Amino acid sequence: MSGNVLGFLIRRVLVAIPVIFGLTIVMFLLIHLAPGDPVEAFISPGNASPQFIEQARKNYGLDKPLPVQYAIYMSHIARGDFGTAYTFNGKAVLTLIKDKAWATIVLQVVSIVIALLIAIPLGIISAVKQYSFIDNSTTVGAFIGWAIPNFWLALLLQFYLSVKLHWLPAISTAESSTAFPGNIKYFIMPIIVLALPSIAYFARFMRSAMLEVTHQDYMTTARAKGLHDRVVLLAHGLRNAMIPMVTVTGLQVARILSGAVIIEQIFAWPGLGYLAYTAITHRDYPVILGVTIIAGTFVILVNILVDVLYVIVDPRISLPS
Amino acid sequence: MRESTRETAALSGHELRPERSHPIFSRFMENKLAVAGAIVVILFYSIAVIAPLIERYPYTRIQPGYRDKPPSAEHWLGTDRNGRDVYARLVYGARISLTVGFVAVAIIMTIGVTLGALAGYFGHWVDSVIMRFTDILLSIPQLLLLISAAALFQGGLKTTIIVIGVTSWSGAARLVRGQFLTLKEQEYVVAARTIGASSWQIIWKHLFPNTLAVIIVEATLWLSFAIILEASLSYLGLGVQIPTPSWGNMLQDGQRELLAGAWWLTFFPGLAIFLVVMAFNLMGDGLRDAFDPRLRNR
Numbered sequence: 026m027s028g029n030v031l032g033f034l035i036r037r038v039l040v041a042i043p044v045i046f047g048l049t050i051v052m053f054l055l056i057h058l059a060p061g062d063p064v065e066a067f068i069s070p071g072n073a074s075p076q077f078i079e080q081a082r083k084n085y086g087l088d089k090p091l092p093v094q095y096a097i098y099m100s101h102i103a104r105g106d107f108g109t110a111y112t113f114n115g116k117a118v119l120t121l122i123k124d125k126a127w128a129t130i131v132l133q134v135v136s137i138v139i140a141l142l143i144a145i146p147l148g149i150i151s152a153v154k155q156y157s158f159i160d161n162s163t164t165v166g167a168f169i170g171w172a173i174p175n176f177w178l179a180l181l182l183q184f185y186l187s188v189k190l191h192w193l194p195a196i197s198t199a200e201s202s203t204a205f206p207g208n209i210k211y212f213i214m215p216i217i218v219l220a221l222p223s224i225a226y227f228a229r230f231m232r233s234a235m236l237e238v239t240h241q242d243y244m245t246t247a248r249a250k251g252l253h254d255r256v257v258l259l260a261h262g263l264r265n266a267m268i269p270m271v272t273v274t275g276l277q278v279a280r281i282l283s284g285a286v287i288i289e290q291i292f293a294w295p296g297l298g299y300l301a302y303t304a305i306t307h308r309d310y311p312v313i314l315g316v317t318i319i320a321g322t323f324v325i326l327v328n329i330l331v332d333v334l335y336v337i338v339d340p341r342i343s344l345p346s
Numbered sequence: 347m348r349e350s351t352r353e354t355a356a357l358s359g360h361e362l363r364p365e366r367s368h369p370i371f372s373r374f375m376e377n378k379l380a381v382a383g384a385i386v387v388i389l390f391y392s393i394a395v396i397a398p399l400i401e402r403y404p405y406t407r408i409q410p411g412y413r414d415k416p417p418s419a420e421h422w423l424g425t426d427r428n429g430r431d432v433y434a435r436l437v438y439g440a441r442i443s444l445t446v447g448f449v450a451v452a453i454i455m456t457i458g459v460t461l462g463a464l465a466g467y468f469g470h471w472v473d474s475v476i477m478r479f480t481d482i483l484l485s486i487p488q489l490l491l492l493i494s495a496a497a498l499f500q501g502g503l504k505t506t507i508i509v510i511g512v513t514s515w516s517g518a519a520r521l522v523r524g525q526f527l528t529l530k531e532q533e534y535v536v537a538a539r540t541i542g543a544s545s546w547q548i549i550w551k552h553l554f555p556n557t558l559a560v561i562i563v564e565a566t567l568w569l570s571f572a573i574i575l576e577a578s579l580s581y582l583g584l585g586v587q588i589p590t591p592s593w594g595n596m597l598q599d600g601q602r603e604l605l606a607g608a609w610w611l612t613f614f615p616g617l618a619i620f621l622v623v624m625a626f627n628l629m630g631d632g633l634r635d636a637f638d639p640r641l642r643n644r
Contacts, residue, residue, distance in 0.1 A: 047482040052494075059498030168379075172624035174574060176581050176597065177616030184604050184612075195605070283489035287578055301490055302582065305497045313494055321485040328485075 030336055037329045048321040049102070049314075053095050056310050063087070063111055063308040085111070098314070107318075108311035110304070118315035121300060129289070129296030131205045133281040136216045140223035141274065147224070148231020149266075152239065153258060163228055170225030175284070179218045179291045186214060196293040215292050219284055223277055230273045234266040241265070268339045275331030279324040373636040380632020386625035390618075394440040405434040406589055414608045424610035426596075427603060435591040436614055442592040443619070446507050447573040453511025454572070455565050458518025463557075465519065466526025467549055477523070480516040488513065492575060496584040506585040510575050518564050525557045559637040563630055570626035577619050593619050 064081045082088045086097060101108060107118035151160040187195035197211045205212060238244065239262060247257040285298030293299070297316060304312035374380055393400070402422075412429030415421060423432040465476040483491075495509045529535060535552050543551075573593075579585030580594025588595050593615040600611025 044478060044481045044485060047478065048485055051482055052486070055491075055495060056498060059495075060500070061498065168624060168627060172570070172620055172627055174577060174616060174619045174623070176578065177612070177619065180597065180601055180604055180612050180616070184609055188605055188607065280487065282487040286487075286489045286493065287582065290582065302493065305494050306584075308498070317486055317490055317494065320487050320490060321482075324485045324487065325481075 030333060033336060034329070034333050037332055041325050041329060044325060045318075045322055048325075049099065049318055050095070052314055052317045052321075053091075053098065056313060057091055057094070061308065063310050102318070107315040110312045111309045112304075112307045113309070113312065118311050121312060122297065122315060122319060125295060125297045125300045127296075128294060129281070129285050129298060132212065132215055132288075132294065132296065133219065133278075133285065135205065135212065136219035137223060137274065137277060137281075139216060140220040140227055140277075141270075143220070144224045144227030145231050145270070147228040149235055149258075149263065151228065151232040152235030155236070160232075163232070167225040167229045170221045173221065175218050175222065176287050176291060178221065179214065179288065182214045182217060183291075196291075197295065211292075215288055215294060218288055226277065227270070227273065231266065231270060234269045235262060238262045238266045268335070271334050271338060272331055275327055275334075279327045282320045282323075370636045374632050377632040377635060379628045380635070383625040383628030383632065386621055387629060390440055390622050390625070391444060393437055394444045397437045397441050401431075401434040401437050403431040403434045405430065405438040405591055407431070407434075414603055414606070414611075416608075417610055423614050424608070426600065426611055432596075432610060432614060435596060436593070436618060439591040439593045439596055439615060440618065442503065442586055442590060443573055443576055443594070444622070446503070446510070446576040446586070446592070447569050449507045450510040450514070450572040450576070451565055451568045453508070454515045454518055454568055455561065457511070458515035458564075459522050459557075459561060461515070462519035462522025462524075463526055463549055463553070466523035467530060467545065467553065469527075473523070476519065480519055483513065483516045489575075489578060492579060493582060493584050496579050501579070501584045501587050503586050503590060506576055506579055510572055510579075514568070514571070514575070518561075518568070521560055521564055522557055525560055526553055529553050529556055559633075563634045563637065566626055566630035566633055570623040570630070573619060573622055573626075 062082075064078055064085070064087065079088075086094060089097075098108070105119070107122075109115050109117050110121060113121055147159075147163050151157075151163045154160055183195045186193045193210055193213055239258075244257055244261060247261050248254065252260075282297060282301070285294075285296055286302055287298070288294065289296045289298035290302055297320075300312065301316045301320075303309075304316065407430060409425065409429035409431075412421070412425045413427060415425045415429075417424045421431050421433065423436060425431055426435070461476050461480075465473040491513050492509060495513060496505060499505050499509065530548075530553060535548060538548050538552055576585055576592065577594030577597065580592045581598045583595075583598055586592035586595055588599055596615040597612050600608065600615070603611050
C-alpha cells in the first residue's frame, strides 16, 4: 500500500519536472520578448550616455543571445542562485523572497484556517437542514462573498473601519506590523477580505459534499443498523465528506499568491505579492523571474501533495499503474 | 488520478441530457435567481449600448470648481477630482468593462475549445503536448502572470483584452477535452466513424454540439472572471488607462480621495462590478441546472 503511494508520488514528480522547465521557459520568453528594456527603465532616460547603457547591458548579460541567457540563468538556478535584483539595492533575489515570504504565509495561512473553521460548520448545517433559514442564507451569502471584488471590499473596510470609525489602522506601517498575533489589529481587515471568498467557496463545497454523502448506501446501512441520525452523520458522513475538502483546500492554497498581489498592495503588506508588484512595475527581471518560478513550483508541489493526501485519506481510490 | 476524478465530476456536472418534455428554457425560467441574474446582465448591456444617450454630461468633460462634489440632483453620483461626472464615467465604463469581458471570453473560448477538442479527439502526443502546456499555464499564479504580461507589454484597452484572453484558456481546454474523451467512445460516434465520417465531420457535427452546453456555462462564468480580472488589472494601474473610464481604473483613481471621505468615487464602480459579477454567476448556475437538472441543489 505505502509502496504504491510512493510509486505514485515518484510518477507525479517525474511528470512535474518538464512542467517546471516549461514554466521557466514561458516566463523567460515573456519577459525577454516584451518590448522595452530594463536598463532604460531603471536608468533615468536622457541622463546616461549610450556607452553607459551599453556597459550596463553587458554587466547584466543582456547583450547575449536569448538561448545563451537562458542557459546561463538555468545553470545558476540549478546552483540555487536566482541572481541579484536590479532594484531593491541589488539584494540577492532569494534573500528578498525569503525576507518577504513570511508576511505572506502568515496572513494567508491564518485566513485559510479561519475560512475553514467558519465554512465547514456552515456547510454541514446547510446540508443537514436543507432549505432551512441557515441553508438559504448560506447560499445567498456564498454568492455575495464570491462575487464581491476583493479590492472593493478592502477599500470599503478601510473607509468605514479606519477613516470613519478609527477602529483599525488602514495600512500596515512597518515590517513589524506583520507580527502575529502581537499586531493582530493590522491583520483583521486583510483577513476579512481574504477569508470571505474562501468561506463562500468552502461552504458551498462542504454542503454539496455532505449532501452527496447523505445519499450513499453506507449511510442507509448505518441508519438501518439502528444508529442515531446524528451519529451516522458525524461518524460516517462527515469523515467521507471531508475527503473532497482536501482537494479544495489545496486548490485554495495554490492560489494564495494571486490573492496576495492585490491585497498586499492595498494594505501595504510587506509580502511576496507586494514584492512581485513592485518588481513588475520596475521591470526588475531577476525578481519577476524568481518570484514567478518559485511560485509556480510551489503550486505544482501543492498539487502533488494534494494528490498524494487524497490517495492516503481515501483508500477506495485505486492508483493508476 | 485527481485529474481524472475532477474530470468525472465535471462531466457528470455538465453532461447535456435533452428532455423533450422539459425544455431547457422553461427550466431556466423557473429559477428565479438565475432569471434575476439574466435581467441584470441584459440591463447592464443595454446601458453600455445606449451610454451616449443617457450620459447627461460628456464623460471627459472637466468642470472647474466641481472637484469631488458628493452626489446631488445635478451630478447623480457626484464628481471626481477633475470635476468629471461619475455617473457619465460609470455608464461609459460599463461599455469598456463589458466589452473587455466579452472579447476576452471570446478569445478564451476560441483557444480553449479548439485546443481542448484537439487534445480530446486526437489523444496521444497531441493530447500530451497540449495538456503539458495547460499544466504550465495553470501553475503560474494567474494574477501574477497577468500583471507581468500587462506591465511588460504596456497597458491599454487592447493589451488588457489580449492578455486576459491568452492567459485564461486552460480551464476551458481541460473541460472540453474531458467531454470529448467520453463522448468519442459513445456508440453514435463509433457508428459515424464506421460509416466513414471524417474527423472534421465527427468533431463538428457530433462532438461539438454535445459539448455546447458545457461551453455556454463555462463562458458565462468566465464573463464574470474576465470582468474581475480587467478591474484588478486596471485597479493596479496596468489595465485600461485613464482618461478612458473602466470600472477598475475608476476605483484606482478614486481611492486616493477615499481617505478624504469621497466615498462615491469608489463605491459606485465597485458596486457595478459586484452586481455584474453576481448576475453572471447566478445566470451561469441557472444555466448549468437547466442543462442538467440532476445537479439541482448541489
